[in-house]
Amino acid sequence: MKLFNETEKVIAEYKERVNKLDLQEQELHAELNALQEEHTALILDQEGANLSERIYLKSQAKEVVGKSEIVNGMIEELGEEKAALRMEFTPLYKTALNEDIEAKVGKYNINSIVDKYRYEMISEIASMGKQMADQYHAIAPDIHELFEDEKVIEAFPQVRYSFNQDHWKPTYQEASKTVLNRNQVFEALGGYIPASIPKPKDVK
Structure with missing residues (x-):
């Protein structure tokens, strides 16, 4: 550069x-x-x-x-x-x-960088989500066969709620309203990694 x-x-x-x-x-x-x-x-x-x-x-x-x-x-x-x-x-x-x-x-317009990695991030998340959804739908009929049975429900009233697709999606612990906000981007533009974005342990 x-x-x-x-x-x-x-x-x-x-x-x-x-x-x-x-x-x-x-x-x-x-x-x-x-x-x-x-x-x-x-x-x-x-x-x-x-x-x-x-x-x-x-x-x-x-x-x-x-x-x-x-x-x-x-x-x-x-x-x-x-x-x-x-x-x-x-x-x-x-x-x-x-x-x-x-x-x-x-x-050196970073919008293209942001757009690229935002799309790659969302694509990777969506790919993981789709794999989980496919596996969920593959096994769901077998689970529902039991969990939606009237006698099973009568014996175990909460069982019908224990197998929900939302529970079988990738885990995301939302720490903030956005993954990356504009102030963090502007701080990075100055050459600094924002303190609000700690370095993950698996990143060298």
Whole structure:
């Protein structure tokens, strides 16, 4: 089962483009860190330096500050590019998700599963019921020959009620009004087996 065929294609394209921006951002941050270290070193070097050296060091420090400002500006531009990329891809995500959900509706419609197993369940129950009914009707004449005899009934008044077809049907202990209700189906749709449906002992 694969749900997000079209969406995954768009995500892959987005990640490819955003990863390039991330790489540039990492490089710029590395450059910024290096410039900050260089600036700190230039400030420290000014201590104890003579006038000529301080002028040079201040000039170098100012140049480093200028470069840092440029790098910070480039980092901000990358942030704007990422924001623009998100805006560009949001409609593409929505379109892809709509395509995938339309495909999902047709491909993964559980109504057919419910109909199939409901019919199989009823068919199996009916088959068992028919076998029992056939056996009941096969033996019934012999039983009724005695149980419906007037003298037997006179001696055993309740005997005519002791052989009833309803007693010879498959046993079903009705725990609820329905075998499966809609809330249980909706819970299963979320990937959970409802707690109200315990696992039978003979099911692995």
